[in-house]
Each structure stands twice: as C-alpha cells, then as structure tokens.
Amino acid sequence: MDESVVDDAGMNEVGMGEGARYVDGNAAAGAFAEAFGTEVSASTLTCAGCGRAGRFADRHVYDRGPGMVARCPYCGEVNVHLVRTPTDVWLDLRGSSSWRIPLSG
Numbered sequence: 001m002d003e004s005v006v007d008d009a010g011m012n013e014v015g016m017g018e019g020a021r022y023v024d025g026n027a028a029a030g031a032f033a034e035a036f037g038t039e040v041s042a043s044t045l046t047c048a049g050c051g052r053a054g055r056f057a058d059r060h061v062y063d064r065g066p067g068m069v070a071r072c073p074y075c076g077e078v079n080v081h082l083v084r085t086p087t088d089v090w091l092d093l094r095g096s097s098s099w100r101i102p103l104s105g
C-alpha cells in the first residue's frame with residue numbers, strides 16, 4: 001500500500017462565512033445575457049438543492065472568485081457557476097433543476 005495520502009489543507013473552500021459579500025442577480029445579468037443570448041434576470045430558476053423556485057434577479061451572486069457563482073437565496077445551493085475566458089463562457093447549471101426564460105418580443 002502506497003503512502004499517497006493527499007493533504008488538501010491548502011484547498012479550503014472560498015470563505016462563505018459572515019464576511020462573504022454578494023450582489024443580487026441583476027448585477028450579474030450582463031454576463032449571463034451574453035452567455036444565453038437573452039436577458040435572464042426575469043427568468044425563474046428552480047433550485048436543485050431545496051426545490052424552491054425564484055427569480056434569477058433574487059439569486060445571491062458572488063463574483064470575487066474565478067468566475068461568478070449565483071446561489072439560492074433560501075438554501076445557499078450554487079444554482080449556476082459561470083466562468084468567462086477570452087474565447088468562451090463555461091456554464092455549470094447542475095445546481096438548478098430548471099430555468100424558465102421568458103421569450104422576448
């Protein structure tokens with residue numbers, strides 16, 4: 001048996017304590033509009049964590065990490081993670097069981 005114990009002490013999660021600051025979904029709407037090709041702040045998301053539905057604009061958005069994270073205002077689940085590179089936008093939507101996006105026009 002190998003001594004391949006990995007010490008992950010240096011890999012702490014980004015602090016989510018009292019000091020963590022967030023903005024509301026409206027502040028992130030531009031980045032998401034770019035990715036989706038449409039305005040999303042009026043969308044309704046259903047959280048995969050607690051099952052509650054609510055407006056994108058009411059998500060708690062943390063934009064200080066790599067990319068942008070929008071969390072459920074009820075349970076704190078990460079509903080969506082967006083990372084923008086110079087050439088692409090990466091979206092991780094596993095924290096939301098559905099998105100209902102109103103069609104414009």
Ligand SMILES: [Zn+2]
Binds near residue numbers: 048051074076
């Ligand atoms: Zn939730």
